Amino acid sequence: MLSTTNIEKCPHCASENIVKDGFTKGRNQRVLCKECNKSRVLHKKNALPFSFEQIKRAFLERLSLCGVCRIFLISYYQVYKMLNLSFMVMPKFKTWVLAKPASDDVLEFDELCGFCGKKKHKQWLWAALSRNTRQIVAYVIGDRSEKTFRRLIRKIPIEWLKIQSYSDAWKSYSLLLSKGNHNMIGKETGQTNHIERYWATRRARMSRYVRKSLSFSRKLRYHHLVTKLFIMDYNLQCLSTLF
Numbered sequence: 001m002l003s004t005t006n007i008e009k010c011p012h013c014a015s016e017n018i019v020k021d022g023f024t025k026g027r028n029q030r031v032l033c034k035e036c037n038k039s040r041v042l043h044k045k046n047a048l049p050f051s052f053e054q055i056k057r058a059f060l061e062r063l064s065l066c067g068v069c070r071i072f073l074i075s076y077y078q079v080y081k082m083l084n085l086s087f088m089v090m091p092k093f094k095t096w097v098l099a100k101p102a103s104d105d106v107l108e109f110d111e112l113c114g115f116c117g118k119k120k121h122k123q124w125l126w127a128a129l130s131r132n133t134r135q136i137v138a139y140v141i142g143d144r145s146e147k148t149f150r151r152l153i154r155k156i157p158i159e160w161l162k163i164q165s166y167s168d169a170w171k172s173y174s175l176l177l178s179k180g181n182h183n184m185i186g187k188e189t190g191q192t193n194h195i196e197r198y199w200a201t202r203r204a205r206m207s208r209y210v211r212k213s214l215s216f217s218r219k220l221r222y223h224h225l226v227t228k229l230f231i232m233d234y235n236l237q238c239l240s241t242l243f
């Protein structure tokens with residue numbers, strides 16, 4: 001019978017001249033490389049057999065938190081921990097949005113209903129979408145009031161507010177009429193088709209925004225976090241098609 005031996009190498013300089021060097025706090029074996037004099041752990045105990053990227057992709061394909069736990073055989077706690085960690089290292093939203101729009105670009109505004117914890121706790125997602133690039137230029141989550149819409153306007157880069165924009169006839173949008181290039185129109189005109197299509201994509205890929213869904217976040221923090229993950233991922237895909 002043939003048996004194979006794995007020869008351990010230093011991950012830094014690929015030298016085989018390594019010796020055991022005690023344990024870390026988590027009881028992982030450390031090794032010391034005698035060539036480059038660096039000490040490190042080669043094999044982590046209890047390391048998860050998948051990356052956070054895979055968990056993230058599962059979330060972005062309509063899986064609920066319970067679904068992620070069942071498929072990857074991990075606990076809620078581990079998923080929450082990963083989500084929190086990803087939130088800490090996530091780049092700023094503005095870094096993935098074009099600073100200046102093309103002169104013929106158009107902004108489309110709309111709001112989408114979701115909820116958190118209970119059906120009564122409605123969370124409206126307001127967004128401004130660029131018709132040319134399909135990117136979400138800015139978004140906020142809150143109630144359906146004018147106050148939330150003002151928060152959205154403050155998040156839109158100033159250059160984007162100078163271009164033509166369209167929305168439905170919801171009363172809060174009348175705030176934008178004073179800037180002179182905003183139009184409040186009916187859906188039948190087709191001027192908000194792109195953002196309506198975006199909501200359809202969102203519903204197809206995120207169970208949190210499906211009507212009469214049983215999948216929803218219990219905590220507002222995770223509702224915000226998963227929404228941000230989706231929008232950032234979508235914006236990045238739009239950017240990659242541009243360049």
Ligand SMILES: [Zn+2]
Binds near residue numbers: 036
């Ligand atoms: Zn080395």
